[in-house]
Amino acid sequence: MDLDVITKYSALHAKPGGLILQYGTAGFRTKAEHLDHVMFRMGLLAVLRSKQTKSTIGVMVTASHNPEEDNGVKLVDPLGEMLAPSWEEHATCLANAEEQDMQRVLIGIIEKEAVNLQQDAFVVIGRDTRPSSEKLSHSVIDGVTILRGQFHDYGLLTTPQLHYMVYCRNTSGQYGKATIEGYYQKLSKAFVELTKQASCSGDEYRTLKVDCANGIGALKLREMEHYFSQGLSVHVFNDGTKGKLNHLCGADFVKSHQKPPEGMEMKSNERCCSFDGDADRIVYYYRDADGHFHLIDGDKIATLISSFLKELLLEIGENLNIGVVQTAYANGSSTRYLEEVMKVPVYCTKTGVKHLHHKAQEFDIGIYFEANGHGTVLFSKVAEMKIKQLAKELEDNKRKVAKMLENIIDLFNQAAGDAISDMLVTEAILALKGLTIQQWDALYTDLPNRQLKVKLYRGLSEARC
Numbered sequence: 290m291d292l293d294v295i296t297k298y299s300a301l302h303a304k305p306g307g308l309i310l311q312y313g314t315a316g317f318r319t320k321a322e323h324l325d326h327v328m329f330r331m332g333l334l335a336v337l338r339s340k341q342t343k344s345t346i347g348v349m350v351t352a353s354h355n356p357e358e359d360n361g362v363k364l365v366d367p368l369g370e371m372l373a374p375s376w377e378e379h380a381t382c383l384a385n386a387e388e389q390d391m392q393r394v395l396i397g398i399i400e401k402e403a404v405n406l407q408q409d410a411f412v413v414i415g416r417d418t419r420p421s422s423e424k425l426s427h428s429v430i431d432g433v434t435i436l437r438g439q440f441h442d443y444g445l446l447t448t449p450q451l452h453y454m455v456y457c458r459n460t461s462g463q464y465g466k467a468t469i470e471g472y473y474q475k476l477s478k479a480f481v482e483l484t485k486q487a488s489c490s491g492d493e494y495r496t497l498k499v500d501c502a503n504g505i506g507a508l509k510l511r512e513m514e515h516y517f518s519q520g521l522s523v524h525v526f527n528d529g530t531k532g533k534l535n536h537l538c539g540a541d542f543v544k545s546h547q548k549p550p551e552g553m554e555m556k557s558n559e560r561c562c563s564f565d566g567d568a569d570r571i572v573y574y575y576r577d578a579d580g581h582f583h584l585i586d587g588d589k590i591a592t593l594i595s596s597f598l599k600e601l602l603l604e605i606g607e608n609l610n611i612g613v614v615q616t617a618y619a620n621g622s623s624t625r626y627l628e629e630v631m632k633v634p635v636y637c638t639k640t641g642v643k644h645l646h647h648k649a650q651e652f653d654i655g656i657y658f659e660a661n662g663h664g665t666v667l668f669s670k671v672a673e674m675k676i677k678q679l680a681k682e683l684e685d686n687k688r689k690v691a692k693m694l695e696n697i698i699d700l701f702n703q704a705a706g707d708a709i710s711d712m713l714v715t716e717a718i719l720a721l722k723g724l725t726i727q728q729w730d731a732l733y734t735d736l737p738n739r740q741l742k743v744k745l746y747r748g749l750s751e752a753r754c
């Protein structure tokens with residue numbers, strides 16, 4: 290490692306004196322014009338992390354739901370997870386080091402983490418559609434190449450797609466192919482297989498309006514839609530051709546203002562949903578016949594999914610342990626419904642996907658959702674193997690159910706919460722159960738009516754096609 294070369298190149302990505310940033314739950318976020326040095330340095334850090342773990346590391350350039358003028362960066366660890374906490378600290382130290390201290394901080398990290406500089410390094414990079422993202426991703430690449438790391442720049446990707454690529458590359462393709470087609474094919478195949486079993490899916494279940502927050506989700510959903518068009522037709526709104534990213538639209542806007550995004554026409558009882566700017570969260574909503582707006586947030590998505598999974602496990606007589614993870618922002622009725630009606634244990638963690646993800650890994654099937662729409666379902670290796678085996682061994686109807694579970698495993702992005710995965714799973718469940726959005730919304734509202742809700746749940750189970 291030639292420290293003088295690093296110092297020389299670092300000066301080309303000079304840190305504004307006195308600027309202090311913190312690597313938060315979703316990486317660094319601030320105004321884009323303050324981030325050039327951070328990007329260069331995260332390129333350096335990604336190489337060190339890659340050498341230390343002997344694995345591919347991801348770098349995503351995005352500020353998610355934040356305004357278009359902002360940007361941000363986060364590192365993705367080998368199995369698609371968020372960066373390990375001790376490395377978050379290194380990221381903060383490195384980003385905040387003044388130019389003259391850079392060498393010392395870098396050497397400190399190398400020594401503390403016993404990084405073998407002779408080891409090869411590979412970094413994959415993705416970015417969202419912000420005007421600043423392309424240039425900033427080049428600064429990441431500068432950092433990677435100065436430390437002689439190899440890289441693949443995927444260009445425009447949703448955040449969950451980058452997590453997926455990292456996971457695929459580090460599991461020798463077992464999880465999926467590390468290409469955008471690989472992602473589309475894996476998810477769409479599972480979705481089409483799963484929805485084939487929905488004998489009652491009429492037109493009502495075929496169309497969905499999707500607000501893409503004027504972000505990357507629009508591009509990727511359009512690329513993907515012909516892969517699953519047999520099962521679902523998506524109407525994309527806020528695709529970035531007219532409006533600004535996350536401005537008056539997107540999941541965060543809809544959730545916090547409890548109203549539809551600009552630019553979306555909503556007829557009564559139509560199923561609609563919104564992604565955020567990097568497509569890692571989703572909320573659903575509809576207008577009732579009286580014109581009232583109803584939000585269906587992450588709590589309701591978690592409830593729908595866990596009820597369905599529990600039901601499938603009961604049908605095949607499997608007793609895998611299921612846990613739901615929420616944060617303190619979860620609606621108390623959802624927690625009570627899950628615990629008292631569904632009999633599913635619920636756990637609460639701090640806000641931030643990494644906290645929920647970590648807790649969810651303790652279960653055979655760990656379902657985690659924040660009320661704001663970040664979430665996914667994690668299946669342990671044991672659960673996955675068991676389900677795959679049952680899908681071969683069981684007889685007729687039970688085998689069908691095990692195959693449905695197998696498809697659900699493939700549909701979820703188990704590396705990270707993913708609006709596209711969550712949307713496809715939700716759409717499949719609604720079609721399979723023959724549930725309208727209003728019926729889904731009614732799964733729980735408040736709990737004085739507990740008996741009624743139990744009845745409703747049983748009724749719906751029986752109604753499954």
Ligand SMILES: CC(=O)N[C@H]1[C@@H](OP(=O)(O)O)O[C@H](CO)[C@@H](O)[C@@H]1O
Nearest residue numbers: 314315353354640641642643659663
């Ligand atoms: C990856 C991550 O941790 N994302 C955070 C972050 O969301 P973004 O959509 O990534 O901006 O901020 C949210 C709170 O504002 C928090 O709920 C969420 O967990």
